[in-house]
Amino acid sequence: xxxxxxxxxxxxxxxxxxxxRQLEPEAQxxxxxxxxxxxxxxxxVRRHSRRIFNLCYxxxxxxxxxxxxxxxxxxxxxxxxxxxxxxxxxxxxxVTSVTRNLLxxxxxxxxxxxxxxxxxxxxxxxxxxxxxxxxxxxxxxVTELGEHLQIALAKLSPDLREAVILRDLEGLDYSEIRxxxxxxxxxxxxxxxxxRIELARVxxxxxxxxxxxx
Amino acid sequence: xxxxxxxxxxxxxDYLEGALTxxxxxxxxxxxxxxxxCKELVASVRxxxxxxxxxxxxxxxxxxxxxxxxxTIGPRPSSGGWRAWFGWTRVxxxxxxxxxxxxxLITLGVVSQALGIQWRMPTVADLNPVNLxxxxxxxAHLAYxxxxxxxxxxxxxxxxxxxxxxSEQDETPQKAPAAAPSSPGxxxxxxxxxxxxxxxxxxxxxxxxxxxxxxxxxSMP
Numbered sequence: 074x075x076x077x078x079x080x081x082x083x084x085x086x087x088x089x090x091x092x093x094r095q096l097e098p099e100a101q102x103x104x105x106x107x108x109x110x111x112x113x114x115x116x117x118v119r120r121h122s123r124r125i126f127n128l129c130y131x132x133x134x135x136x137x138x139x140x141x142x143x144x145x146x147x148x149x150x151x152x153x154x155x156x157x158x159x160x161x162x163x164x165x166x167x168v169t170s171v172t173r174n175l176l177x178x179x180x181x182x183x184x185x186x187x188x189x190x191x192x193x194x195x196x197x198x199x200x201x202x203x204x205x206x207x208x209x210x211x212x213x214x215v216t217e218l219g220e221h222l223q224i225a226l227a228k229l230s231p232d233l234r235e236a237v238i239l240r241d242l243e244g245l246d247y248s249e250i251r252x253x254x255x256x257x258x259x260x261x262x263x264x265x266x267x268x269r270i271e272l273a274r275v276x277x278x279x280x281x282x283x284x285x286x287x
Numbered sequence: 288x289x290x291x292x293x294x295x296x297x298x299x300x301d302y303l304e305g306a307l308t309x310x311x312x313x314x315x316x317x318x319x320x321x322x323x324x325c326k327e328l329v330a331s332v333r334x335x336x337x338x339x340x341x342x343x344x345x346x347x348x349x350x351x352x353x354x355x356x357x358x359t360i361g362p363r364p365s366s367g368g369w370r371a372w373f374g375w376t377r378v379x380x381x382x383x384x385x386x387x388x389x390x391x392l393i394t395l396g397v398v399s400q401a402l403g404i405q406w407r408m409p410t411v412a413d414l415n416p417v418n419l420x421x422x423x424x425x426x427a428h429l430a431y432x433x434x435x436x437x438x439x440x441x442x443x444x445x446x447x448x449x450x451x452x453x454s455e456q457d458e459t460p461q462k463a464p465a466a467a468p469s470s471p472g473x474x475x476x477x478x479x480x481x482x483x484x485x486x487x488x489x490x491x492x493x494x495x496x497x498x499x500x501x502x503x504x505x506s507m508p
Contacts, residue, residue, distance in 0.1 A: 111360045114356075114359065114360055115356060115360075118352055118355050118356060118359075119352065122347055122351055122352050122355060123344060123346075123347040124344070126345070126347040126348070126351060127344045127345050127347075130345050136348070140348050140351055140354075143347075143351060143355070144351070144354055144355050144358055147355040147358075147359060148355075148358050148359055151359040151360075218338055218342070219342050219343075219345075222338075222339065222342070237339075241336055241339040241340065242339055242342065244340075262300065262301070265300055266296075266297065266299055266300040266301075269299070269300060269332050269335060269336065270296060270299065270328065270332060272335060273328070273331040273332045273334075273335045276331075276335065277331060282331060282334065283331070283334045283335045283337075283338035283339075
């Protein structure tokens, strides 16, 4: 148990170092973009497009929507690049913040559509995946877990969902999440904790017990 | 005072991330190890966090980045900067280019062997434009002569073969006089035979020329 905790803390520290290493060059790239350097913008897009797409995909559970939203995020980032300041944190955090705002807007926009959708669709989706049987190889099992996770995430409230995604799937630390969500760190911790417990319960109800073997 | 299930739930993430004090952690373990419900909850959330951390990011669509760039900075100009000049070098880094280059080299080697070209290290004299011209002229004439000889040889072989083994085309007109004995004055060799043979040779050479680019069919003697 203690070893698990140690590995977890080490992984967090490593992620933090990675983030710091990217900070300085990205601030320079932003300055170059503002001077009209297209190659610098291309480099920023290359670095963040996959991460932002994943964030959108985990939140919406729709590839096409995630693609459209990712494009929209970068359009907004490009238009407001001049307003980016260091006080917003690292450039990546700022982009995540823009993404989160767009995702929430999108969630509110599509809320009515979702309410009209029958929840049976989701249930049917889960049942069909369960009846397909376990595939033998590990990567297939991981893919299946990812699919189940997507369905379970969709059942969480947006507040809990975004907190869990940012923490456990995007690997942001609490201070970064606080900046992105614009809520106190205590609220961030509480949402993440409640989100994890809720997610574990939903997965248990779906008959899935996630396990992690290093 | 021992912790209850609500406290375990509230402190679960802190415990799993090692953020509890030793005393709090001891209280946490004391309760969660005896309460079956909390024990199950701790195990499932720990498994969930580990599984989520191990989850690979989803691959972004291939056209996402070009679409983003097009919608922000527009279509990138292809004629500006050093990237435009050296952009083609990216192709070299692809494995299929290496495969293609190797195939071309092997083909060139085989063809040069067939043409009798002998390779050696170049000298300074080889770089003289006059020598380069002479060398190219000589190679071209040699190739032309070899091609001409090859076609000539083929023609001779075909002529000999057609005389030894008359084709069906030649046999058909020969049977016609046999079927008509009432015309004794007619020659055994049909009039159309040499003409047909010449046409066949021409057709054969044309077909050959379509496969061998170096043979100028029209200028043949």
